Amino acid sequence: MLRYVSPVIVFVRTATKDTELRGVRVNKGDRAAMFYPSANRDETQFADPDHFDVSRTPNPHMAFGGGGTHFCLGANLSRVEATAIVSGVLWRMKNLELAGPVERTPSTLINGVHSMPVQFTPARPMGARDNTDALMPQARDCRCAAASRSEVTKDPPAVQGVRFTTCGIRSPHSC
Numbered sequence: 001m002l003r004y005v006s007p008v009i010v011f012v013r014t015a016t017k018d019t020e021l022r023g024v025r026v027n028k029g030d031r032a033a034m035f036y037p038s039a040n041r042d043e044t045q046f047a048d049p050d051h052f053d054v055s056r057t058p059n060p061h062m063a064f065g066g067g068g069t070h071f072c073l074g075a076n077l078s079r080v081e082a083t084a085i086v087s088g089v090l091w092r093m094k095n096l097e098l099a100g101p102v103e104r105t106p107s108t109l110i111n112g113v114h115s116m117p118v119q120f121t122p123a124r125p126m127g128a129r130d131n132t133d134a135l136m137p138q139a140r141d142c143r144c145a146a147a148s149r150s151e152v153t154k155d156p157p158a159v160q161g162v163r164f165t166t167c168g169i170r171s172p173h174s175c
Helices: 075-092 129-135 137-141 145-153
Strands: 010-014 019-021 023-027 031-035 095-100 111-115 117-121
Touching: 075 095
Parallel strands: none
Antiparallel strands: 010 031, 019 023, 095 117
């Protein structure tokens, strides 16, 4: 997904020496921009670059940078978080669908979603505290988890417009 919709739009660098990029002369001191959406859809690197394919291999996307000095330090954490979030959402939020318009973050640097209302049918409640902790172990350490834990295990027929905080407990609460 990072290749298809890159979170970073552009990064600008200053050339440290005279060089040439795809037939274009770049002099030392010139500014050069890399547009991630373009790099991640480069037809010389990707067969059918506009096709979304989660099983694409190889997938030399540039979402974390091209390697070297400027490679994203958080790349491995980001991969783990994305895996946990996607599997958790698919498991806990049955019938997930949009419930309103998606609002994008207005930025020329970062591509993101500011607001995306959804509705879903929650999975059956975990019930016992140990099971809830297994689902969201980070909630044990949240200062507000004790007060909010009962909210996590409620089983309403449908939840619309629910927001989750970084600790995984439904808002509103302070964490």
